[in-house]
Amino acid sequence: MMFKPKIIGFVCNWSQPTTLNSAGTGRIWGYPRIRFVRVMCIGRIDPVAVLETFAKGADGVLLIGCHPPDCHYVEGNLQTEYTVEILKKLIPLAGLEPERVKLLWYSPSEKQSFGQHVKDFYEQVKNFGPSPLRNEQPQSKLMLNILATKNVASDFRLRVLLGREKELTEGVNVYGEHIPKEELDATFDDIIREEFVRHMFYLLTKTKPFSVKELAETVGMKPAAVLRQIVNMRRRNMIILDHVEGTTPFYKALEVK
């Protein structure tokens, strides 16, 4: 049977009638397997929502907003650009192709090309094949990965910077300095890499106590690097020492009631 991707499209309230309806009336395109979810502004969709969408089994996620100058909320849509950038860093960690998410700007004048973009996206997702998360059990490695990315996206550290990215890169920081985009990008990379590992360890040690070596083997990291993260997690009250077996300490997640 031919693979038919399941795609969720988040659409802003103001581009929705024009995009979807005009497309509908013009019979330009019609992909029955794209399900649209309306929001008032596409800026409303945060990375957690997209990751959750994948966790629930979507093969692709489309974000559709008004072309930048036309945003009904001045520039609410621009935040989505930053969101997508972050998603492109997070999604591979969950074992998915970053191209499974796409942001499209709709402008009535670009009706035709817009349709083409959607089509391309559909075909691309189709080529990727079904999301590996589709039929995963809740405790599987892949599910843990996506859950960890979700936690990363929920983490204050990431969100606070994401929220200020525009301000920092387009304007100046509190010291009146311009922060080059690449510098902030590198910071994001660091945070995401570290937080992903920490949340991964957190999720793993929630199920049973782990030693440094076990964690290292499970995630394919060097034990020394694992230990450094555990030191950090202890500082942030994410993990505690559970017990020692021989010469091996075991750690477990510190669960918040």
Next chain:
Amino acid sequence: MEKKKVGAVLVVGGGVAGVQASLDLADSGFKVYLIDQGPSIGGVMAQLDKTFPTNDCSMCILSPKLVATGRHPNISILTNAEITGLSGEAGNFEVKLRKRSRYIIEEKCNGCGLCAQKCPIEAVDMYNEGLAQRSAIYVDYPQAVPLKYKIDREKCIGCGTCYEICKAKAIEYEQKDSEVTLNVGSIILAPGFEAFDAKQKSEYGYGRYLNVVTSIEFERILSASGPYGGLVLRPSDGEIPKKIAFIQCVGSRDFQLGNPYCSAACCMYGMKEAVIAKEHTPSKLDATIFYMDLRAYGKEFDDYCNRAKEEWGIRFVRSRVAGVTEDTLTGNLHVHYVENETPKTEEYDMVILSIGMTPPKNIDKLAKILDIELNKYNFCETKHFSPLETSKQGIFVCGAFSAPKDIPESVAQASGAAAKAMSIIAPERGKLVTVKEYPPERDVSKEEPRIGVFVCHCGINIGGVVNVPEVVEYAKSLPNVAYAEANLYTCSQDTQKLIREKIEQHKLNRVVVASCTPRTHEPLFKETVQEAGLNPYLFEMTNIRDQCSWVHMHEPKEATEKAKDLVRSIVAKATLLKPLQKPVINVTQVGLIIGGGVSGMIAALELAKQGFEVHLVEREKELGGNLRKIHYLLENEDPQEKLNNLVRAVEGNKRIHVYLGAEVADVTGFVGNFKSKIALHDGEEKEVEHGIVIVATGATEYKPTEYLYGKNPKVITQHELEEKIANGRFKAKNVAMIQCVGARNEERPNCARICCGQAIKNALKIKEISPETEVYVLYKDLRAYGFKEDYYREAATKGVLFINYDDDRKPQVTSEPGKLKLLFWEPILKEEIELEPDFVVLSAATIPNPDNKRVAEMLKVPLTKDGFFLEAHMKLRPLDFATEGVFLCGMAHSPKYIDESISQACGAAARATTILSKSTLEMEGIVANVDEDLCSGCRICEYLCPYNAIEIKEKEGKPVAHVIEALCKGCGACGTACPTKAITMGHFTTEEILAQVKAALMEEATA
């Protein structure tokens, strides 16, 4: 015309030495500016886990001193500061400082830590030696003083989150570096040391092999507040090691490296780290120490060393470690070493490098600005007879900057430097300090209790877990509570004002604060209620942060209930609180010094310079003590000339009364109010009144019974050899010296410290006057610590033969008619050697003055089991006794070199000045009270009191216990033991304690 002198002192460096110097100065009536390059004070000691030889927790003993410094009204702490310029002269300096921006308004920051929790940027945590991470906005450690956050401008990306988060509005991104100009009379340098960079010894693999760590990193690893929570783990894989090795002398005693000196503290801290590592490891841990000489030369250090060997099973290997290599598969380390000329290799899980001390970073720059001389290693240049003075008048030095040294020596020197700094501005005492004035106290005795309860959110530290408004509402419902409110920060300045207003508005007569720890904050709140006219003892505090919200952060409901219980029970106690008066006692501003050796004389001169009268009592017919027997030094100074100058200065000083051939026969009284009888040489007795006592009874040379001493005239002691050389009567072809005679044996297990230096000194002298004479030194460990190592090397270079022996193969001295024979084992040649020396010189131990026992009993102060005087605390109170007003210095404390005795003598004078500088002393109000009707005169309390604060007095024909309030510290040991319950403790009466207990146990909140 001479410039006007200034009654203020600048102390450079906020480590333990700088802190001690500041406290002594400020307690003696001088304004102190304490500056540090870093964001907080505490220095290296704040990084240590435990301290030798008592294994006390370092932070636990240091933190009270830091808090006292931070709160002292006469100490201004300037952090992130460095000196940029100096002008003026001793007595009146102008110092320019650059204070780097913290980007935090210090006055506003309450140290709640919310900013650090929310800061998205992480940086390497250097307080934890890079083994952990911290936020870009940070404090070094939770007990930091001042507890003010700082933005790491290198790491901060300027996102502005902290500004939004900070409830105290303390963030100021625009803050600029500032220039500060200070006017001070003298300067004390205590910049400490820089730990040796272990990467320079690349053969040990530090920086390449993860499981090779430095000793300071290992301190953090051992610490419960460190990266691994106090469990020893291998950085490579987080496993608990089974076998660890310590390599000593890394960056010390290393000629090629340019650090030929000994770092003086590493042998002991290495041993301590090994012991603590074993203590902290649940599984079996083997620890080996690779050393060259085990330099356990300090007070009772050999005891510690013996325990490390026997009780803890630490293995010691005398060797040189050639290198370390790593097994890349396991991360284990191969230690390659040479023992008795044989190369060996052993495998370990982890290797710790005992790194040495190097001069502070950029010290040449500072030295240039201050115009002081550095020695060839870039430590501060000092002279043997003036160990606390730099080359520039009015600038003094203490701690590791003048030579590598351990904590107690740094602390003693710090007090000593304080004495020196004070003496040049003594007339300005009290002129720049602020005396706090309080309004008259309100009489609340006729009022019903009206309690005000202030519950702190501590930012979100408490409020984020405990439902503070609920606790406040609950407090309002409690009996006798007239007012309750919540504060964002109860400790902030505006809240203090508010508390004072509420006391007035609501006629409050008791105040309760539910917040953090009384240890840091109780004095502040007591002051606040006193400012509002309440007796400070009408204040109580309960800790709903450290003991509640922090430990129950994941159980907010239970935490709130617990906070209510804590508030309820402290309110129950507060209801019963009674005002207490702090006893004020007069001080006789006169000192008594027992012993007229170098220590006693220096202490007397220092006290006289401070303006105090001194009685100096010496048993011999002349001043000078052991210094009379010293004719030359390793250092290039003439001891007899110095002695004569000292004696002349003492005898010519109007304020010093010297009693020769006399002894102190009796001492009664207590701090500020002693009365003593001096038995004079002519059989008369003189009574003197004084406020303090300094014990400087010195020590004496052991008369050997070993090695035919006293039987063969060719067997002599080092002192006797020195006498011969000084008199020009020395002639010999070969001389053999035997170390550790009467020391480090079963009877006296501890090292006598100075005999190695004596042997080297005499050996070098022999080589100087008679280069052909062969000199053999038979030693167990050559303990030429600090810069003395230079002379050891010089002696070896000049052909003095140093031969190691151990207790299993002691040298043997035999005599045949006309012949003296010495037989010893040569460990390198591995054969017995027989000599016929012209002299066998015994390095006889320095043993306690036999009079110590009598003096100790008279002063009611303790002796060590060796018979030296035992100070109040071996690490941080080396010159004090637990009995207030009594101090010690010099060889009465333990054997030491002249410069060390001088440092201690100056230090004891400074400690004494903290008392003598005041005409009255205000003591603690929480003291024991005796109900004389109930007292049976059984003397149990007198026996139990650790401070000698109880004396038995005759009253109406019956003996009753009397509390000397000036000495009582309020511990309550007497009250607990009193069989007739005649003793109660102020502020902690049985009724108060039980009321608190009863309220704590009430099942349901009564609300």
